[in-house]
Amino acid sequence: MSWGIWEEKALVKPKAAIYTLGCKVNQNESDAIISTLAHAGYEEVSFEDKADVYIINTCTVTHLADRKSRQMIRRAVKTNPRAVVAVTGCYAQTAPGEVxxxxxxNLVIGTRDRHRLAELIEEAKEGRAPINAVRDIMDAQAFEEISQEEVLPHKSRAYLKIQEGCNQYCSYCIIPYARGPMRSRPVDRVIRRAEELVAGGYQEIILTGIHTGAYGVDLAGNVDLAFLVERLIRIEGLKRLRISSIDPHEIGERLLNVIAGSPVLCRHLHIPLQSGDDAVLQRMNRVYDTAQYAELIGGIRQRVPGIALTTDIMVGFPGETEEEFLHSYQFIERIDFSGLHVFKYSPRQGTPAATFPHQVAPEIKESWSNKLITLGRRLLKNYAEKHIGSVLDVLVEQHTRISGQAYWEGHTDNYLHVAFPSAQDVKGQLIDVRLETYRDGFIFGHPEQGAARGL
Incomplete structure (x- = not known):
């Protein structure tokens, strides 16, 4: 073999592909993992392509998530049986033996030590027995940086992870066992990362975490989410800051003051309810009742008119009766959310609720889920149609086709999903769009004259 061929082979980068299941935190962590592998000399390719390494970043919030995780692992093995297959994430952490x-x-690493992923992949390439690198997560004490994250150029909105873990221990939830105790990312690191993202061209940053609203409880000084947000909105060039999810008891006056007073903070809060029945909430070990929740929502709407309020709803919690479901349905309807994320209760081994009596039959869960999904669509339509005729700025995320026609799509600050036509490439820009009609989850409109801003 000639030296030229050896040199050519040496210049070929090994290929890595990643598949992400679950929440926005997982997506953020997958970006960091790809950055780690890029620093180690890997080239990212599509998960459908033949790669040298496959990483599956798993979820375990439901049995369906477990099953999907296993499916994607097997798909990677089938695509290239000679590749290193590495499994990380919550399913890997809670069930390493199954994986x-x-x-x-070849490798299972869980939700800890992922800064070592490139090193462990090299060990796995040696072809010995599969490596179980999962460590106990419950004694983790500090926020773990996966990598020196790159600023990825192909996205419009950036997810910024600010904390890890949860101390809430809702009776149905496996996540505290998968993620460990609360650990906050130090304020200076969050600010530095946000500045990097803005300098890289991002117009919107979304704060994510496992229990975002509890940010700062483990940090010294008077540090909480409101303090962090006050610092972030002062970053020059940042157009939008969004909070991904926050529990109701963590929304205080200080945070509401920032939301009401800052044009940077998005008029959208996702506030998990889980159930609109007090007895169910108590069995879930949620720390509020429906009266407290309703009072909070009323106060938010009074302070921030037009704000989008979305929520999570669980159906079929153990012992839930038709009467309790009806209470929940009526409460959700009365609160008049802007959108619902509905999911069916799934027993998680090791959680208290998995041992509760009177587990609800699958067909009843399905029926209740369908009823709430239908309600959610109606509530979204009602909220969207209130904005018909308005001109709102849309952060453009991608080009798409809807019913065979070409559109650009993106979101307003209050999380309306907007589609509009444009012959120009406007990805990543803020565009003023006049909203005209609502159909199938989208508000369709047209850009105003001179509508492009940013970049």
Whole structure:
């Protein structure tokens, strides 16, 4: 073989592909993992392509998430049986034995020590027995940086992880066991990362975490989410700051003052309710009742007119009766949310609720879920149609086709999903769009004259 061929082979980068299941935190962590592998000399390719390394970043919030995780692991093995298959995330953390039992898996790493991923992949390439690198997460004490994250150029909105873990221990939830105790990212690191993202061209930053509203409880000084937000909105060039999710008891006056007074903070809060029945909430170990929740929502709307308020709703919690479901349905309807994320209760081994009596039949869960999904669509339509005729700025995320026609799509600050036509490439820009009609989850409109801003 000639030296030229050796040199050519040496210049070929190994290929890595990643598949992400679950929440926005997982997506943020997958970006950091790809950055880690890029620093180690890997080239990212599509998960459908033949790669040298496949990473599956798993979710375990439901049995369906577990099953989907296993499906994607097997798909990677089938695509290239000679590749290193590495499994990370919450399912890997809580069930490493199950994951290692899947033929073709080379490495399991869970939700800790992922800064070592490139090193462990090299060990796995040596072809010995599969590596179980999962460590106990419950003694984790500090926020773990996965990598020196790159500013990825192909996205319009950036997710910024500000904390890890949860101390709430809702009776149905496996996540505290998968993620460990609360650990906040130090304020200076959050600010530095946000400045990097803005300098890289991002117009919107979304604060994410496992329990975002509890940010700062483990940090010294008077540090909380409101303090962090006050610092972030002062970053020059940042157009939008969004909070991904926050529990109702963590929305205080200081945070509401910032939302009401800053044009940078998005007029959208996702506030998990889980159930609109007090008895169910108590069994769930939620720390509020419906009266407190309703009072909070009324106060928010009074302070921030037009704000979008979305929520999570669980159906079929153990012992939930038709009467309790009806209470929940009526409460949700009365609160008049802007959108619902509905999911069916799934028993998680190791959680108290998995042992509760009177587990609800699957067909009843399905029926209740369908009823709430239908209600959610109606509530979204009602909220969207209140904005018909308005001109709102849309952060453009991607080009798409809807019913065979070409559109640009994106979101307003109050999380309306907007589609509009434009012959120009406007991805990543803020565009003033006149909203005209609502159909199938989208508000369709047209850009105003001289509508492009930013970049």
């Amino acid at each position: 290692l039992g899947i033929s073709g898996v």
